[in-house]
Amino acid sequence: MPEGHSVHRIARQFALHFVGKQVAVSSPQGRFAAGAERIDGLRMLSAKAVGKQMFLEFEHDRWLRVHLGLYGAWDFAGNFTADATTASASGRMGQTNQHGTVVDGADAVADGADGTAAAGTVVGEHEDSLASIGAPRRTRLRMSEQEKASDEVSDFPPEPIGAVRVRLLTADTCADLRGPTACEVLTPDEVQVALNKLGPDPLVDDNGEAEERFVATVRKKQTAIGLLLMDQSVVSGIGNVYRAEILFRARLDPHTPGKLIPEELVRELWRDWATLLEIGVTTGQMMTMDGLTADDYTAALASRDDRHWVYHREGLPCRVCGTNIVMELASARKLYWCPSCQAPLAKRP
Known part of the structure; x- marks a missing residue:
């Protein structure tokens, strides 16, 4: 999709x-x-x-x-x-x-x-x-x-x-x-x-109001954030690729209930989505890795295998910690994540 x-x-x-x-x-x-x-x-x-x-x-x-x-x-x-x-x-x-x-x-x-x-x-x-x-x-x-x-x-x-x-x-x-x-x-x-059934879109809605709406919605939900990001009434436009990558970039366990996520981290999720969406519209690609050298960026543009942190990398070592990336089904959609980098909030140092 x-x-x-x-x-x-x-x-x-x-x-x-x-x-x-x-x-x-x-x-x-x-x-x-x-x-x-x-x-x-x-x-x-x-x-x-x-x-x-x-x-x-x-x-x-x-x-x-x-x-x-x-x-x-x-x-x-x-x-x-x-x-x-x-x-x-x-x-x-x-x-x-x-x-x-x-x-x-x-x-x-x-x-x-x-x-x-x-x-x-x-x-x-x-x-x-x-x-x-x-x-x-x-x-x-x-x-x-x-x-x-x-x-x-x-x-x-x-x-x-x-x-x-x-x-x-x-x-x-x-x-x-x-x-x-x-x-x-x-x-x-x-x-x-x-339109009333749709969550905020960073490229359509006033960004300040949209962020507040997103934060308020997520923080009152017991639902796992990995499911909330795919709910188009919570936020518009995020699909399987962006969901996995945004959660990894935030180092957030996809099973964490929305209401347990600190407010500033929820705001970071929204701001990161706004950034990645703009990049996607501009380049036509879901470029989700950052901090790349010029050569690595060129390689990422040329090949999906070099473009994402965790998406479609089941069984491969995490690019950050080396732990094998896990894939599971969440509401019949494939969810990719790193069990080490995305450890539960309670287990973080």
Whole structure:
């Protein structure tokens, strides 16, 4: 499932290439025909990501809500910028980072099948990032839990490939949605109901208020922090990778009840999430290791194996203490952690 940084990157594509334009909307698959008819021919007004969900605003108070879920993906084709992180402030849907600024895009490299650097693949949970293409060109890009660019498009608009739930089409750019968990047209009131169910997102909400909300929610819960971080009503956008890495970076036992975690440590969790999310949106990769040399950083950009502290490292020695990393199931999702570095708070010196 795409984590928060991926959905923000997708929203930026819409902000940069669809907002302000009249959009032809159809459902090649047929399952979304009625919804497509409600927004067909309308101008897109804004594109907003909150956690793992995206909200596209159209004229006449109509919104398209999309949750990609486990299998959903957007395929972009036509003239577009493959790395939209260089979008202007208006292209960022009014979002800023915690310092009130818009960060520039960062070039990245990708690993090939043999683990060596190879251009053309961009990352989500399991892959790596596409180098910024820069100026728009007629090409294809799939965006979901991973991003993958392909050859240039010869005919535009291209024929739909597979079961396309909804197609959004302008004179220059086409976006096809496949396999989402949710795809529906909502009124503003219905959008607000959906938003009210979501926890704070560092790239959307006022960071001070969002931090206070997160801290207050976590510190009143008996639930283990390893489960709270995956609860989208507690905090938006964190998935399996970020959950494991944020907890390791805090040296926090994932089984610790939220209410037993010192307030300052809960605040550190929030601030670290805000930092990692911004890095993920900028680079297209979940880069969670820090303190790296220039060479190590380049290696981490090139290979997931060099990018994370504990995620996907079951049975391998901890990069800090040498203890084997453990994997267990937590609410049917894989949780990776170091039993030594992440010892219970009561056992810390």
